[in-house]
Structure formats: structure tokens, C-alpha cells
Amino acid sequence: DTGVSQDPRHKITKRGQNVTFRCDPISEHNRLYWYRQTLGQGPEFLTYFQNEAQLEKSRLLSDRFSAERPKGSFSTLEIQRTEQGDSAMYLCASSLYSGSGYNEQFFGPGTRLTVL
Amino acid sequence: AQTVTQSQPEMSVQEAETVTLSCTYDTSESDYYLFWYKQPPSRQMILVIRQEAYKQQNATENRFSVNFQKAAKSFSLKISDSQLGDAAMYFCAYRRNDMRFGAGTRLTVKP
Numbered sequence: 001d002t003g004v005s006q007d008p009r010h011k012i013t014k015r016g017q018n019v020t021f022r023c024d025p026i027s028e029h030n031r032l033y034w035y036r037q038t039l040g041q042g043p044e045f046l047t048y049f050q051n052e053a054q055l056e057k058s059r060l061l062s063d064r065f066s067a068e069r070p071k072g073s074f075s076t077l078e079i080q081r082t083e084q085g086d087s088a089m090y091l092c093a094s095s096l097y098s099g100s101g102y103n104e105q106f107f108g109p110g111t112r113l114t115v116l
Numbered sequence: 117a118q119t120v121t122q123s124q125p126e127m128s129v130q131e132a133e134t135v136t137l138s139c140t141y142d143t144s145e146s147d148y149y150l151f152w153y154k155q156p157p158s159r160q161m162i163l164v165i166r167q168e169a170y171k172q173q174n175a176t177e178n179r180f181s182v183n184f185q186k187a188a189k190s191f192s193l194k195i196s197d198s199q200l201g202d203a204a205m206y207f208c209a210y211r212r213n214d215m216r217f218g219a220g221t222r223l224t225v226k227p
Contacts, residue, residue: 003160033215042120042207042217043161056214091161102149102168105215107161 002026004108006092012114013082020078021111025094032075033105034067035091036060043091049075050097082115089113120210122218129198130226136183137193137221139208146170150184151209152193154202155220161207167191200225 005024013019025032031050035043046065047057051072061067064082069075079086089112093105120141129135141150152164167175167184174182179199183192195202203225208218 035215040219042209042220043215045214045216048214058214102166104163104166107153109160 004092004094004106006090006108006111008111009109010112010114012116014116015082015084017082018078018080019082019113020076021090021113022074022076023092023094023108024074025092026096026106029094029096029106030072031095031097031103031105032069033093033095034075034077035093037089037091037110038087046077079113082113084115087113087115120208120216120218122208122221124221125219126222126224128224128226129195129202131198131200133198134194134196135198135223137195137206137208137223139191139193139218141189141191141208141210141216143189143210143212145212148210148212150182150191151211151215152180152182152191153207153209153217154204155207156204164206165193195223198225200227 007022033048034046037043045058046061047067049069052069064080067077089110091110092108095103095105097103148169150167153161154164155161165177165180179196181194205220207220210216
């Protein structure tokens with residue numbers, strides 16, 4: 001399967017702990033996006049990368065959240081000092097941006113975080 | 117700010133019948149994309165259909181078609197000949213720069 005993969009699929013943690021999620025995009029996709037989806041809601045944009053550069057961050061991305069894409073391939077999303085309100089599905093998507101026009105985003109299966 | 121509203125939290129359709137899911141959005145831009153995504157239970161989100169705002173012609177993908185009313189900022193999805201596999205959450209989304217999603221409509225298909 002050459003789609004977007006995310007690891008882990010599920011994570012249960014205690015409040016105050018740090019967690020890190022990984023996303024592997026479709027090979028050769030230069031853009032990678034992170035979204036958060038809470039129960040009963042649509043995904044909310046968090047941030048995106050073009051290659052290794054983080055080009056945009058939502059104000060939803062508090063300073064407890066940090067995302068990296070060091071080599072322009074996989075990305076990690078870290079949440080420090082988790083809070084119960086961080087419980088959500090964290091979705092990753094990737095796309096191939098060629099400089100103009102439309103680029104379809106392909107979504108991964110998500111990482112479901114539960115903060116106790 | 118761009119917002120996307122899906123006013124139908126749940127919809128139900130009989131197998132082989134037609135159902136229409138509603139979506140409205142708010143924007144001051146003239147050039148953007150609109151999407152419908154399908155999210156089956158415990159499975160990843162997949163693109164159903166997209167519409168470029170500059171195109172007047174409504175997009176169609178097999179049994180899925182849209183009714184795009186740009187002036188009214190309305191973007192509804194019609195599913196014809198509904199199948200059991202169509203049961204899922206459906207999200208309407210707007211994209212100018214980042215992607216904005218509606219809250220979703222849960223579609224149930226009755227055999």
C-alpha cells in the first residue's frame with residue numbers, strides 16, 4: 001500500500017505527558033498537512049509543510065504543539081503536557097504541488113489520541 | 117473568515133434511491149475549490165468530488181453530482197442509486213489556501 005500512513009493508530013496517555021505522532025506521506029509528495037478532528041466535527045487545519053519548510057500554522061496550534069518535517073519526507077507532530085482537550089483524531093494528508101493549480105490531498109487513517 | 121455549514125447532521129436514504137446533502141459556505145473570494153469528502157467508519161477520508169469555483173458546469177463523478185450555486189454560496193451533493201457502501205460521514209470542504217471543513221452529515225443507507 002503506497003498511501004499515507006500514520007503511526008500509532010491509537011494512543012492513550014495521561015494528562016501532562018508528551019506524545020509524538022508520525023506521518024509518512026505518499027512518496028514524492030512535497031506537501032504534508034496536519035489536521036485535528038474532534039468527535040462530531042470536521043477536520044480542522046493545524047499546519048502544513050512544503051518539503052521541509054513549515055509554511056503555515058493555524059492559531060489552533062498552541063505552543064504545546066510542534067511539528068517537524070526535517071528531511072522533507074515523514075513528519076512528526078508532538079504535543080507536550082497533554083490536556084484532556086487534546087483528545088481527538090489527528091489526521092495527516094499529503095499532496096503533490098507543482099507550482100500552480102489544483103493538488104489533491106490524500107488522507108491517512110489518523111491517530112486517535114485519548115488523554116485521561 | 118471562510119466558514120462551511122452543513123445543516124443536516126444526519127440523513128437517511130433507501131438503497132437505490134437518490135439523496136441530496138446540503139452545504140453552504142461563506143467567502144469573499146472569487147477563486148477557490150469546493151470538495152465533498154467521504155469518511156467511512158474507522159476508515160480514512162477519501163475525495164468524492166471537487167468543483168472549481170470558476171467553472172459554471174457542475175461536476176459529476178459517476179453516481180455523484182453537485183449543484184454549485186456560486187451566488188448563493190451553496191454546494192450540494194446528490195447521490196443517485198444509493199448503495200450500502202455509500203454509508204459514511206460526508207464532509208463539505210472549501211479551499212482557497214488552507215482547507216476548511218463543515219461539521220459533516222452522517223448518511224445511513226437502508227436496505
